[in-house]
Amino acid sequence: MKIFSRWLLAGLCGVALPVWASGEETYKAVCAACHAQAVPKSPQVGNKKQWAPLIREGQVTLTAHAYVGVRGMPARGGQPDLSIEAFAEALNHMVNQSGGNWKTPDAKTLQAIQAEVVRRQKSKASKPGG
Numbered sequence: 001m002k003i004f005s006r007w008l009l010a011g012l013c014g015v016a017l018p019v020w021a022s023g024e025e026t027y028k029a030v031c032a033a034c035h036a037q038a039v040p041k042s043p044q045v046g047n048k049k050q051w052a053p054l055i056r057e058g059q060v061t062l063t064a065h066a067y068v069g070v071r072g073m074p075a076r077g078g079q080p081d082l083s084i085e086a087f088a089e090a091l092n093h094m095v096n097q098s099g100g101n102w103k104t105p106d107a108k109t110l111q112a113i114q115a116e117v118v119r120r121q122k123s124k125a126s127k128p129g130g
């Protein structure tokens with residue numbers, strides 16, 4: 001019975017856990033090339049001073065704006081097939097290494113992020129270079 005319930009628990013967790021890579025994995029594969037190697041102007045992971053004002057923008061705004069791309073920051077970290085969930089996880093990892101304490105966005109937060117992505121894309125389209 002004990003073995004069975006453990007198996008059952010593992011099965012349930014398997015369903016509950018997201019199938020995408022962990023934030024740390026995505027960060028290492030996609031973001032670290034710039035954010036851990038002092039690419040000019042990119043906020044460096046672990047630098048609390050650089051990250052404090054970004055963290056203050058809040059999870060919805062910062063995740064959405066970075067996903068769309070900001071100046072030298074390529075959209076989706078330069079990976080066109082990177083999902084918003086995977087991006088948010090990678091950003092959480094970066095934030096949490098840099099003085100913040102963000103969590104995986106829940107469904108409501110994710111919705112707000114997606115809405116902000118759409119808004120941001122529209123305003124970028126009408127203001128090239130912004």
Ligand code: HEC
Pocket residue numbers: 026027030031032033034035039040041042043054062063065066070071072073074076077078087090091094
């Ligand atoms: C090709 C280099 C490059 C890669 C790859 C990259 N970034 Fe960036 N990122 C930058 C640069 C440069 C900036 C600074 C942009 C500026 O302010 O001019 C930046 C800025 C940011 C910011 C701050 C945006 C703001 O509103 O000021 C966030 C958040 C961010 N990146 C997250 C990520 C995440 C998450 C990934 C991986 C999924 C990633 N970046 C991958 C270069 C990169």
